Amino acid sequence: MSRIGTLSRRGLLLGAGATAGYLAGRAWAPGLSQLDGVPRIGGDLMDPTRSTPALFLNDASELSATPIHVHSRPAAHGDALIEAFRTELSAARAEGRAVCVSAARHSMGGQSIPRDGHAITVDDAWIEPDTTAQTYRVNGGARWRDVIQALDPIGFSPAVMQSNHDFGVAATFSVNAHGWPVPYGPMGATVRNIRMVLPDGDVVTASRTENADLFNLAVGGYGLTGMIVDMEVDMAPNQRLAPAFTAMPAAEFPAAFRAAVDDPTKPMAYGRLNVTRETFFDEALLVTYSPTEDQSDIPPAVESGWLSYAASYLYRGQVGREGMKDWRWWMESSLGPRLAGESTRNSLMNEPVITLDDRDPTRVDILHEYFVPFDAFDGFLEACRDVIPDAFVEFLNVTLRFVDSDTDSLLPHSPTPRIAAVMSFTQEMTARAEADHARMTRALIDRIIGIGGTYYLPYRPHATLDQFTRAYPRAAEFAAAKRALDPQLTLRNNLWDAYLGEL
Numbered sequence: 045m046s047r048i049g050t051l052s053r054r055g056l057l058l059g060a061g062a063t064a065g066y067l068a069g070r071a072w073a074p075g076l077s078q079l080d081g082v083p084r085i086g087g088d089l090m091d092p093t094r095s096t097p098a099l100f101l102n103d104a105s106e107l108s109a110t111p112i113h114v115h116s117r118p119a120a121h122g123d124a125l126i127e128a129f130r131t132e133l134s135a136a137r138a139e140g141r142a143v144c145v146s147a148a149r150h151s152m153g154g155q156s157i158p159r160d161g162h163a164i165t166v167d168d169a170w171i172e173p174d175t176t177a178q179t180y181r182v183n184g185g186a187r188w189r190d191v192i193q194a195l196d197p198i199g200f201s202p203a204v205m206q207s208n209h210d211f212g213v214a215a216t217f218s219v220n221a222h223g224w225p226v227p228y229g230p231m232g233a234t235v236r237n238i239r240m241v242l243p244d245g246d247v248v249t250a251s252r253t254e255n256a257d258l259f260n261l262a263v264g265g266y267g268l269t270g271m272i273v274d275m276e277v278d279m280a281p282n283q284r285l286a287p288a289f290t291a292m293p294a295a296e297f298p299a300a301f302r303a304a305v306d307d308p309t310k311p312m313a314y315g316r317l318n319v320t321r322e323t324f325f326d327e328a329l330l331v332t333y334s335p336t337e338d339q340s341d342i343p344p345a346v347e348s349g350w351l352s353y354a355a356s357y358l359y360r361g362q363v364g365r366e367g368m369k370d371w372r373w374w375m376e377s378s379l380g381p382r383l384a385g386e387s388t389r390n391s392l393m394n395e396p397v398i399t400l401d402d403r404d405p406t407r408v409d410i411l412h413e414y415f416v417p418f419d420a421f422d423g424f425l426e427a428c429r430d431v432i433p434d435a436f437v438e439f440l441n442v443t444l445r446f447v448d449s450d451t452d453s454l455l456p457h458s459p460t461p462r463i464a465a466v467m468s469f470t471q472e473m474t475a476r477a478e479a480d481h482a483r484m485t486r487a488l489i490d491r492i493i494g495i496g497g498t499y500y501l502p503y504r505p506h507a508t509l510d511q512f513t514r515a516y517p518r519a520a521e522f523a524a525a526k527r528a529l530d531p532q533l534t535l536r537n538n539l540w541d542a543y544l545g546e547l
């Protein structure tokens with residue numbers, strides 16, 4: 045059968061399954077609590093304590109509205125970007141205000157917003173590949189879709205990027221995000237050097253051999269060290285890949301995942317767990333991709349398109365409907381494997397974040413992520429079963445990824461090889477939901493720190509200061525180095541204000 049034929053049959057069946065599930069789901073009334081008469085929070089951009097309306101910025105949480113002084117959006121790279129950074133920096137220093145550079149602001153707790161300060165949003169594609177060195181030089185403000193678009197025609201692909209292509213390259217480095225190609229560490233491990241504007245306006249190059257202390261502070265340093273202008277990053281050959289699916293009891297996942305990660309014929313791998321409350325996290329699905337025999341005429345990268353949009357309706361149908369969670373698990377673990385076809389490394393990573401849009405103004409999706417040592421996975425499953433099903437927020441999805449040890453950052457989420465559990469919750473935009481979400485997050489973080497794991501810093505700032513320092517034991521060292529580099533504390537955001545600045 046031709047590839048087109050396979051695709052349309054697959055699309056038809058998947059579309060039919062998703063539509064049937066969606067219609068069935070609509071027929072079942074969702075078991076959600078009533079919102080009538082309950083005040084909403086978030087998204088309100090007026091500050092009643094000010095006499096004049098202030099300028100506010102929010103992030104993907106829709107719960108971080110923060111007053112700022114000014115917002116600039118330099119569409120620039122190289123010297124022009126350095127100039128734009130220096131202009132904001134000197135104005136802010138003269139006024140005693142904060143500065144923070146951001147890209148897509150998909151962090152979820154004000155980590156990309158300077159309170160009452162100068163906010164800078166960068167977005168400008170400039171990419172220069174070097175096929176001999178297998179690296180590319182890239183503007184810090186470039187988005188991953190720009191990188192894929194530049195590398196795909198020359199047969200290459202980002203070595204590591206996060207799963208959605210809308211995010212900024214320097215932002216990914218600044219949170220030290222990870223992807224799902226294996227057996228890589230976080231994205232910072234694939235960065236050779238960076239150029240950044242320091243808080244005093246100087247431009248430096250930093251790498252593992254030049255200004256290594258600044259490199260270590262900047263990787264996973266949430267923009268508190270310098271404003272990244274550009275960077276040299278590893279790329280990998282693009283490949284045509286075919287998937288394989290293995291369902292198993294959740295307790296067997298770590299051994300199967302480790303074997304897949306160690307298998308050089310499987311360059312991409314991830315896992316999933318079932319999310320129905322009654323059988324929560326009992327079953328796992330391991331998905332791996334291997335190169336096909338024929339690597340000629342690799343097709344151009346495509347976005348996931350309408351199939352992802354169709355799947356997103358099925359995904360949304362889960363909100364308040366346990367039966368739909370079962371349906372989705374069946375689709376993913378039983379129907380999906382029979383329909384899945386070949387793709388390319390670039391197409392698999394070329395996913396826009398819009399497919400995750402919840403289309404519901406009363407709710408918002410909030411992510412969590414935990415980094416669990418392989419031998420502590422049982423404890424992780426137990427902690428999640430104890431804490432999550434009982435919460436007021438609705439749990440929708442978990443994806444399991446591999447992250448190798450991070451030996452660069454002072455704030456490493458993965459000091460040893462980890463299973464990264466990326467979790468998605470949907471919550472009402474109400475004070476009651478926010479309070480219960482904070483309670484649940486703290487309970488989960490306690491349990492996961494107790495088994496030697498860590499939590500991820502770009503999400504809601506619900507951890508206590510004590511939990512933060514237990515998960516990130518070098519945080520005080522980071523804060524002291526930051527104070528020495530930036531005594532006026534010009535580069536600031538809510539990660540500093542809520543946590544590091546307290547140390």
Ligand SMILES: Cc1cc2nc3c(=O)[nH]c(=O)nc-3n(C[C@H](O)[C@H](O)[C@H](O)COP(=O)(O)OP(=O)(O)OC[C@H]3O[C@@H](n4cnc5c(N)ncnc54)[C@H](O)[C@@H]3O)c2cc1C
Pocket residue numbers: 104144145146147148149150151152155156157166184185205206207208210211212213214215216218219220221222223265266267268270271272273397400411502537
């Ligand atoms: C839907 C979704 C999917 C996600 N998928 C993944 C994933 O697969 N893997 C993963 O690890 N994480 C993932 N995350 C987390 C994500 O990596 C971070 O939230 C990341 O920061 C988002 O990129 P951004 O462009 O929105 O960054 P922003 O939120 O704009 O910025 C993040 C940080 O980087 C700093 N920064 C940005 N640009 C610069 C610069 N030029 N110089 C210095 N500092 C800078 C900011 O100050 C801020 O502290 C996901 C988040 C969401 C919401």
